[in-house]
Amino acid sequence: MQPMPADIKVNESLQNYAIRKAREVAALEQENKQLIDNCDHWESKATELANDVATFFNTNIGEHSNVNCPVENAIDAVHMRMGQKPETIKYQCSKCTEQYDVDVFAHKSPNIGIECQCGASMVPIN
Structure with missing residues (x-):
C-alpha cells in the first residue's frame, strides 16, 4: 500500500484529493499564463518605444539577439543625447x-x- 499524500485532508477521498489538486494546478497555470501575457505585452511596448526613440534620434538600435538588445541601445541613445558619456x-x-x-x-x-x-x-x- 502506498503512503497517502502529506497534504490530503482528513476524510478526503483520493478522488476528491485529485480533483482539488487538478483545480490548484489549473489555477497556477492560469496565473502563469497571465504573467507570460503581461510580460509579452510590456516587452512589446518596450520594443515599440525603443523603435520610436531610434526613429526620433535617427539612430540604429538593431534587432533582438543573444548579443544585442534594442531597448538597451535606445536607452543609450537617450543618455548620449543628454550629454552623458x-x-x-x-x-x-x-x-x-x-x-x-x-x-x-x-x-x-x-x-x-x-x-x-x-x-x-x-x-x-x-
Whole structure:
C-alpha cells in the first residue's frame, strides 16, 4: 500500500484529493499564463518605444539577439543625447587572454553578456 499524500485532508477521498489538486494546478497555470501575457505585452511596448526613440534620434538600435538588445541601445541613445558619456571598462575573456575596452553607460551592469571571439564570456577587470 502506498503512503497517502502529506497534504490530503482528513476524510478526503483520493478522488476528491485529485480533483482539488487538478483545480490548484489549473489555477497556477492560469496565473502563469497571465504573467507570460503581461510580460509579452510590456516587452512589446518596450520594443515599440525603443523603435520610436531610434526613429526620433535617427539612430540604429538593431534587432533582438543573444548579443544585442534594442531597448538597451535606445536607452543609450537617450543618455548620449543628454550629454552623458559612457564609462570605458576593460574586459578579459574567461577562457583565452583576449582583452577589450567596452564603453558602458552607468545604468548598465558591467556584466552585460559580452562574448569573446572564441565564444567564451568576457568578464570585467577591476
